[in-house]
Amino acid sequence: MREITGYVGKPLLRREDRRLLHGEGQFVGDIVLPKMVHCAFVRSQVPHARIKGVDFAAARRAPGFVTALSGRDIRNVVTPIAGMQVSIPKGWRDRFHYHIDVPAQQILADDKVNYVGEAYAVVVAEDRYKAEDAAELVEPDFEVLEPVVDVDRALKPGSPVLHAEVGSNVISVMSTKKGDGAAALARAKHRIKRRYYHHRYAAMPMECRAVVADYDIRTDSLTVWSSTQVVHWIRKEIGSILGMPEERVRVIAPDVGGGFGGKGHVYPEDVLVPYLARTLRRPIKYVEDRFEHLVNSAHARDNFHDLEIGFDDDGKIVCIVDDFVIDSGAYSPVGATCAANSIAHLLGPYDIQNYEAKGTLVATNKTSNAPYRGAGRPEAAFAMERAIDIAANSIGLDPILMRLRNMVPPERLPFSVGLPYRDGVPITYDSGDYPQALRRAVEELGGLENFRRRQAEGLAAGRYLGIGVGCYVEGTGVGPFEGASVRLDPSGKIMVAVGANNHGQGHETVFAQVAADVWNVPIDQVVVTTADTAAVPMGYGTIASRSTVTAGSAVVHASAKVKDKVLAIAANMLETPTADLEFRDGAVGVKGVPDLKVTLKEIWWASRPGWDHKRPPDMEAGLEANHYYEPPTVTWSYATNAAIVELDPDTGRVTVEKFVAVHDAGILVNPLLADGQVRGGLVQGIGAALYEEIAYDENGQILMGTLADYLLPTADDTPPITVIHQEIPSPSNPLGVKGLGEGGAIAPPCAITNAVSDALRPFKAEFNATPVRWEQVRKVFAEAGVSTPRGRG
Amino acid sequence: MKPPQFDYHAPGSIEEAVTLLGSYGGDAKVLAGGQSLIPVLNFRLARPGVLIDINRIGALSFIREADGGVAIGATTRQRMIEGSDIVGRRAPLLADATRLIGHLPIRTRGTIGGSLSHADPAAEDPAVVTALDATMVALSKRGERRVPASGFFRSLLTTALEPDELLVRIEFPPTPAGTGTAFVEISRRHGDFALAGVAAQVTLAGDRASEVRLAACGAGPGPIRLAAAEKIVRDGGASAASIEAAAAAAAAGVEPTSDVHASAAYRRDLVRAMTRRALERAVARAAGGTR
């Protein structure tokens, strides 16, 4: 164990807990402003139609009606958000073959609706009840078009095309390679190709999205509260679309009940609601309900990987060739990111010389696909980790041993992979011990040999047990940058603001821990603000497992700038050279002389502009600094997940007996919160493996309209989970941290499908699609004529 | 997800409620625990002009022994039934089943009368009253009407209750000595509506099964009495072979449909497994005298 001297490394309870547990959290839904009106969106009930007209006549007569707009009413007034909301750096463009032509979504559908749930009109009324009453009376005139309901259909010649401006349903293709995949495949002793399908599901936060906007005519400014992960992105879009200086747009994310990526980009409502506030000169509120969330907030995954693995008799992998297709849904606001991530992460912790990967994004008449916790990694890990199990079994090698034979050993780190990351920088796995993570995970399950013995004994008694693992690496702390602002307050408190957006992670606590150590002050002397554009001039947001790495580093650097001035002023006050001074307990003091010190409060007063200051000559007033941390590239987290499952032959029920994750996120600023992050992700991953699914019927109708259909795992359905942190520091940033927000969700689908397939090895059954359906498991037993021994049901 | 506008009445007595129902008839909906009705309203799947909230009518909430069996008032919470000594002794199958309904907060509000009136095909209470031949007692201005379970469930979410009728109580017949019960179901998650469930009550007399009652939920448009399976055990006894044959007959006798959670074929297959397990457990309890 490292010795913990400061706050970093301590499992502190969250500062946020008090208000949240007392029911005093402030979510967007809690905001009530004088004269506030409410809106309801009118959403398409068909997947594909041309809009010939929208009739508001009956709606206008409804009680409490204020106004209504169709797409046509705002055409050229409220222009769309860019189709692809993230930029692609040159370094990546130079090393990839790619074509990206992601269409922009209208703020309100104007010409066509492209999925069930797409808004084509908005109704504003005195309350949400009346808004819904009036919205029901809106009469669309639709010419229904043939829907494109799956990628196979979308790619066939003669398929309807969603976006005429793109010209085909292929909105992006990208590929890269290292070595020579095809030639290596031809030479490989064994090769196995399968289609691996990672299904469609969604982030599904407890709090749906919500926006409140208030326009102030005196200052021509907008204040917008949004349940989002990216306040600065929203400010930028509002500024440019509504033609306002960004300084006059303040976007705040108050308490946010989860995001997980689903709130990680700008949605049309984020722009339209502020537009309405400015037009109506009244505050306005939109709180998405669960049905709207299911049909309109981004979905995720939905990938087919046609992956071929080549390997030799010893199980050494010689090449991977993967051709995958993402069902993007109608738009893909951040979608190409997932494809790039899949390509960059597919090789995982293994040393594989030859690799080719190609990803294709295909538009269909479904809800848009965007990153969700893992963002391209769970689907890549799923294809890769299933392929390894199938390959190992084909040559009679234990899949766990096959992994150990292919993993990059710790002594070869830092390890250059030979591929570019999404930030354009060549990938270097920077620190860690992959085989150790795998060994510890399996040991935690009782050890491989023990398990194989238990499995055999079970089988003899009609019990079907299986073990499965999932290993991955994850680039975290990605750029382009994150901002922090650090200021000494006249009270002596350290005011810290970050561009990161807290939505449950405990940022107010974690960044206070970092700042308290940097300043050597009691943690109560640090005040943290997150997710407020007024507090940090430029920020990026909390997506992609990056905030502790990037915002944490920004806090360190911004603090350093202020501390330099503070030290110089203290030196002047104490008439002691700075080299003899130290920060201690909220003051600057002379080393070795406990009584000789000036407090931070005294230093602030000594620094202020005007008469009688005690700054050194030529030093400007102001103890404040911004810093924009631009990470050189990502730092690499990784984990092994391992599960034991038991299957019930009569029903196919899958019971996860035990689940283990050995995870490395470098230095844990707060082990308690880190543990919570990993566990939360694991439960979401278990949900993906066994419960959560968004299905459409053959007509393009979404089948999940409530949480009675979309099954989130609850505490009752969560197996016993052990999380082991392998704290190997990152060499890539001042804190030694690696990101951990997403990791948990990456590997449960592959660990569980591997375990289920392992239990069904006597029948040679392979589960190469998620979710694992009990019905499918039952089918294997039924076909084999196996039922549960009496008395065990 | 806001309900359309409605008028609201909260009568304090059964008479008042029945009068209101008589005057509004089809335009009114009774509000009991609201666990099914409120979502229906929020989705605007029903648009009653009037809600008649019967939660304040104390006389509708009771559990009492009656004629050797038990009578339960319509607004008795599922949570009260679950913990009731009387139910445990007089209608143990109902106690078994009630524990499986939703989650504790749902049972704390949900009522037996609401569940029966709502008639969800996957719900437990309808299967229990079907297996036990309980009697639903309905009241309207026209008087009291007793409807046997076999005639109460008409089709998906539809019962024999007339728009002006209030379900006031449910009467369960006595449970013979030497009886064991079991309600066995399978659901995707803890607390979900069952993919398939089976209620079993078996009375043993020596090595004969003198009375066998079986009903399934989640396997058709409403609860289904598994008469062919009952007969197999009644005629053939509680042997493993007879239970296996009964389970096959049960599976053959249901009419499940496919939905996002399970195909019809899988549900049918589950009915077989649930029937076998329910019978095994009920027989073991009957033999062990633990019900």
Ligand SMILES: Cc1cc2nc3c(=O)[nH]c(=O)nc-3n(C[C@H](O)[C@H](O)[C@H](O)COP(=O)(O)OP(=O)(O)OC[C@H]3O[C@@H](n4cnc5c(N)ncnc54)[C@H](O)[C@@H]3O)c2cc1C
């Ligand atoms: C998350 C969740 C999970 C659930 N899981 C299950 C489950 O596993 N199994 C299960 O069986 N149920 C389940 N339920 C439903 C729950 O048990 C309900 O309580 C029950 O279905 C209805 O009872 P209620 O008292 O809430 O009725 P309400 O919702 O108030 O009413 C239901 C219907 O019955 C009518 N009605 C009610 N009382 C009377 C009366 N006395 N006379 C005439 N008409 C009447 C109403 O007008 C309405 O049409 C679940 C509900 C939820 C929300």
